[in-house]
Amino acid sequence: MIINKILYLFFFGFLSILQPQNVLANSSEWVDYEQGKIRLIAENQGKDNLIPYLGIQFSILPGWKIFWRSPGEAGYPLEINNMNSKNVIFNAIQWPYPERFEFGGIYTYGYKKDVVLPIKLDIKDLNLDTSISINLDFLTCKDVCIPKQISLNIPNLTFTQDKNNNIKYLINEYLSKVPKRVVKLSEDNKVFFVTNREGSVLKFYMLKPKIFEQPDIFVETISGINFEKPIFNILNNRNKIEVELPIKNAKKIDYNKLINNPVTVTFVSNSKAEEYTLDIEIKNTDQGNSTELSTIIILAILGGFILNFMPCVLPVLSLKIMNFLDKKSLDLPFIKKSFLFNILGIISTFLFLAVIIILFKLVGINLGWGFHFQEPMFTILVLLIVLFFSLNLFELVNIKIPYWLFPNQNINQRNSSDYKVSFFNGFLATLLATPCTAPIIGTTVAFALQSSYLNIILIFFCMGFGMSLLPLFFVFFPNFISYLPKSGKWNIYIKRILGSLLMLTAGWLFIVLIKQIELYLLMILLIIIISFYVFIFFQNSNRWKINNILSNFTVISVVTIFILSVLFVNHKNNNNLSSEIKYVNSNKINQYISAGKIVLVDVTAEWCITCQVNKYFVLERDDVKMKLNEKEVVLIEVDWTRRDQEVLSYINSFDRSGIPLNIVYGKVTPKGIVLPEVLTKEVLFRAINIAKGSKNLAEK
Amino acid sequence: MVIFLTIFFILFFAFFYNYDEKGPVLSGQIEKFVFSKKETNYSNIFWYDLKGNEIKLNEQRGKIVLINFWASWCLPCIRELPSIDKLSAGLDNREFKSIVINIDKRNRENSIRMFEDLDLHNLEYFYDSAGYLTSLLKIDVIPTTIIYNKNGDEIGRLVGEANWNSKDVLRFLKFFLE
Numbered sequence: 001m002i003i004n005k006i007l008y009l010f011f012f013g014f015l016s017i018l019q020p021q022n023v024l025a026n027s028s029e030w031v032d033y034e035q036g037k038i039r040l041i042a043e044n045q046g047k048d049n050l051i052p053y054l055g056i057q058f059s060i061l062p063g064w065k066i067f068w069r070s071p072g073e074a075g076y077p078l079e080i081n082n083m084n085s086k087n088v089i090f091n092a093i094q095w096p097y098p099e100r101f102e103f104g105g106i107y108t109y110g111y112k113k114d115v116v117l118p119i120k121l122d123i124k125d126l127n128l129d130t131s132i133s134i135n136l137d138f139l140t141c142k143d144v145c146i147p148k149q150i151s152l153n154i155p156n157l158t159f160t161q162d163k164n165n166n167i168k169y170l171i172n173e174y175l176s177k178v179p180k181r182v183v184k185l186s187e188d189n190k191v192f193f194v195t196n197r198e199g200s201v202l203k204f205y206m207l208k209p210k211i212f213e214q215p216d217i218f219v220e221t222i223s224g225i226n227f228e229k230p231i232f233n234i235l236n237n238r239n240k241i242e243v244e245l246p247i248k249n250a251k252k253i254d255y256n257k258l259i260n261n262p263v264t265v266t267f268v269s270n271s272k273a274e275e276y277t278l279d280i281e282i283k284n285t286d287q288g289n290s291t292e293l294s295t296i297i298i299l300a301i302l303g304g305f306i307l308n309f310m311p312c313v314l315p316v317l318s319l320k321i322m323n324f325l326d327k328k329s330l331d332l333p334f335i336k337k338s339f340l341f342n343i344l345g346i347i348s349t350f351l352f353l354a355v356i357i358i359l360f361k362l363v364g365i366n367l368g369w370g371f372h373f374q375e376p377m378f379t380i381l382v383l384l385i386v387l388f389f390s391l392n393l394f395e396l397v398n399i400k401i402p403y404w405l406f407p408n409q410n411i412n413q414r415n416s417s418d419y420k421v422s423f424f425n426g427f428l429a430t431l432l433a434t435p436c437t438a439p440i441i442g443t444t445v446a447f448a449l450q451s452s453y454l455n456i457i458l459i460f461f462c463m464g465f466g467m468s469l470l471p472l473f474f475v476f477f478p479n480f481i482s483y484l485p486k487s488g489k490w491n492i493y494i495k496r497i498l499g500s501l502l503m504l505t506a507g508w509l510f511i512v513l514i515k516q517i518e519l520y521l522l523m524i525l526l527i528i529i530i531s532f533y534v535f536i537f538f539q540n541s542n543r544w545k546i547n548n549i550l551s552n553f554t555v556i557s558v559v560t561i562f563i564l565s566v567l568f569v570n571h572k573n574n575n576n577l578s579s580e581i582k583y584v585n586s587n588k589i590n591q592y593i594s595a596g597k598i599v600l601v602d603v604t605a606e607w608c609i610t611c612q613v614n615k616y617f618v619l620e621r622d623d624v625k626m627k628l629n630e631k632e633v634v635l636i637e638v639d640w641t642r643r644d645q646e647v648l649s650y651i652n653s654f655d656r657s658g659i660p661l662n663i664v665y666g667k668v669t670p671k672g673i674v675l676p677e678v679l680t681k682e683v684l685f686r687a688i689n690i691a692k693g694s695k696n697l698a699e700k
Numbered sequence: 701m702v703i704f705l706t707i708f709f710i711l712f713f714a715f716f717y718n719y720d721e722k723g724p725v726l727s728g729q730i731e732k733f734v735f736s737k738k739e740t741n742y743s744n745i746f747w748y749d750l751k752g753n754e755i756k757l758n759e760q761r762g763k764i765v766l767i768n769f770w771a772s773w774c775l776p777c778i779r780e781l782p783s784i785d786k787l788s789a790g791l792d793n794r795e796f797k798s799i800v801i802n803i804d805k806r807n808r809e810n811s812i813r814m815f816e817d818l819d820l821h822n823l824e825y826f827y828d829s830a831g832y833l834t835s836l837l838k839i840d841v842i843p844t845t846i847i848y849n850k851n852g853d854e855i856g857r858l859v860g861e862a863n864w865n866s867k868d869v870l871r872f873l874k875f876f877l878e
Contacts, residue, residue, distance in 0.1 A: 074772065074773050074775035103775065104779070108775060139773055141774070141776070143776055143860055144776055144843060145773065145774040145776065145843075146840060147840070224810070249817060
């Protein structure tokens with residue numbers, strides 16, 4: 001280093017002696033600063049015969065670097081302080097595009113070797129003498145960093161015409177590296193802030209330049225966010241590029257600053273650079289289109305399998321298995337066949353649902369998931385079936401219901417209708433499963449509804465297959481049934497438990513029904529059911545036995561108390577429930593937002609189990625309620641128990657086709673943040689904090 | 701004769717003993733360490749904590765003190781801070797103390813945020829006000845790390861980055877700790 005220094009000194013000392021001062025009038029002398037040298041150069045002649053550009057010329061020793069206007073994760077840019085310059089005004093430095101330096105995943109941006117930083121000058125009066133005297137403050141780094149302060153001056157700028165001007169050429173070379181301002185980048189001119197499981201990224205789209213070589217992107221935000229290296233994805237249509245910039249330390253971002261200020265993007269390709277100013281928009285977690293069909297299929301199978309264990313489905317299948325326990329000897333081929341028909345029932349029901357959805361889609365109606373529960377007739381039918389099934393298990397209803405409807409004790413006499421029973425069993429299980437939109441099913445169905453008809457069929461088939469896995473087990477290992485204990489007392493208890501589960505399902509269907517039909521219709525229905533029940537009671541030969549009366553009395557009183565309490569509670573809550581959607585679609589949300597409030601929209605329905613789960617575990621917890629009761633958060637509940645095209649189009653506007661759907665609006669997120677289907681307090685609070693533009697997301 | 705031999709052996713071992721421990725070994729990570737020749741006027745050495753309290757080197761008397769100068773714009777500095785943190789964790793803080801001093805002249809909030817992001821448990825944020833200490837101690841290159849002995853005199857300094865949580869450094873420090 002010392003040798004270098006001496007060499008420099010010697011060399012430039014020699015030069016300055018050799019060359020008369022007036023030739024170098026439009027440049028300063030080189031100043032050696034140990035890690036490189038620096039001088040000022042000025043253009044002799046511009047278009048208007050002025051001196052348009054001054055250049056700060058660096059010649060940097062190997063390994064050392066100086067920094068760009070945005071230095072990256074460390075460093076600082078050069079700064080000019082005017083000392084005694086005369087007759088001149090300095091404009092901002094025109095920064096040539098930088099180079100990316102990496103060390104262990106940390107990025108800095110700057111220059112090495114040779115660089116000229118051009119500055120446009122304004123000469124106040126051409127007739128006066130002009131001199132430049134400035135002090136430069138910059139940082140140079142290698143394995144250590146050294147702040148430098150260097151004074152440079154050009155005592156007398158000349159304005160002679162000189163056609164063969166090396167300085168002009170040199171400055172122009174670096175001016176061509178200054179990014180060109182492009183006003184409009186693409187149709188939306190936006191950067192999207194996307195949060196997904198891996199973290200947060202900024203994402204934007206641009207047209208692919210003709211020559212796409214050694215591309216790089218530098219993004220400058222007012223909040224000083226640091227990014228990982230950009231990821232360029234050339235999109236299918238070949239002329240668009242998707243740029244992804246993973247954000248470092250995403251948890252510590254000041255979202256308010258980020259969202260409300262545009263970002264500057266410098267795009268470099270093929271040694272040319274462009275600069276855009278883009279607005280940031282918060283975009284929801286990518287869904288659907290980024291998910292591969294193969295993962296969706298796996299999810300569909302898995303989700304289908306889980307459906308077997310939903311409270312409304314479990315009894316249907318368990319009973320089927322238990323029926324075989326009653327048999328004296330196991331007829332394996334029969335069991336196999338019976339389960340095969342069961343599977344057939346499940347899969348054909350799923351396909352049937354898929355066909356209905358496709359048919360409606362063809363007409364232009366987008367049915368959501370669980371759509372059939374929006375039809376009161378369907379709800380009534382299922383309610384009746386479940387209710388009788390349940391009473392049957394309690395052995396309170398002993399009449400022969402149409403044989404194909406329920407498998408019962410008579411299964412010992414086998415005939416062809418056994419297979420019908422199995423088929424219907426699968427059908428019923430599937431229909432009951434649908435409203436239990438398990439989290440996984442929700443995603444797959446949402447994906448299915450948005451994709452091609454073939455995919456809808458495929459995905460529904462996979463869900464059916466998933467749900468069939470349990471009966472399929474018995475097709476392959478029918479012997480397994482013989483390992484279960486023979487029917488006895490435990491059998492009766494299990495039946496009671498399953499009966500209670502079914503009773504709960506019936507109760508839930510009843511609540512759904514209250515929202516769907518008028519009260520007097522419901523009353524008529526209840527009267528019919530009760531009179532039918534009484535009719536059955538008198539059919540029973542044991543009707544006057546104490547046991548029978550007692551259990552009947554229990555059932556009737558429990559049901560009555562349940563109905564009365566539900567009606568009472570519901571009557572209280574039932575004030576203009578259907579009108580909220582008007583709020584959601586009108587300007588109401590905007591009004592709330594501009595008043596500085598946070599709006600939480602909760603689209604829910606009585607038949608949506610996941611919604612109830614969310615309510616129980618999150619929305620109605622005390623600490624959440626406290627937060628929601630704060631003056632700044634407004635909760636709007638939208639009820640979708642009945643079919644409503646307006647609600648559906650609202651749901652569809654978020655690329656969802658089913659519920660639960662929760663959206664948080666705020667000043668920072670006027671388009672809303674969509675929350676995941678299964679809520680957690682953390683997710684909810686985080687979204688509220690983002691919407692608020694809160695500085696620290698870690699705060700609770 | 702016996703006495704003579706005994707004296708001889710004692711002298712012999714003493715000689716070799718001293719030879720082994722003649723001085724601290726400057727190798728590996730601490731190779732670039734340069735011993736100080738001048739005497740320090742340690743009473744002038746002070747810095748500030750986040751509350752703006754003045755903290756003097758004098759207060760650390762009786763300890764080996766390592767003072768590291770860093771800045772938010774200095775990548776090598778930021779890289780080596782965690783190793784100083786780990787070094788402090790491994791040594792008895794009644795005998796050894798690490799002080800890291802930020803020398804940012806503007807936007808202190810930024811350097812504080814950076815320091816917090818590093819998540820260092822054994823170091824506190826201190827700063828040098830308006831370049832006082834850097835000019836007093838003639839620090840124009842960072843990272844620079846100065847080590848003071850128990851009397852508050854400068855042992856020497858290392859200019860540049862080092863892995864402070866290394867065997868080389870520990871061996872070096874042990875010499876002064878004992």
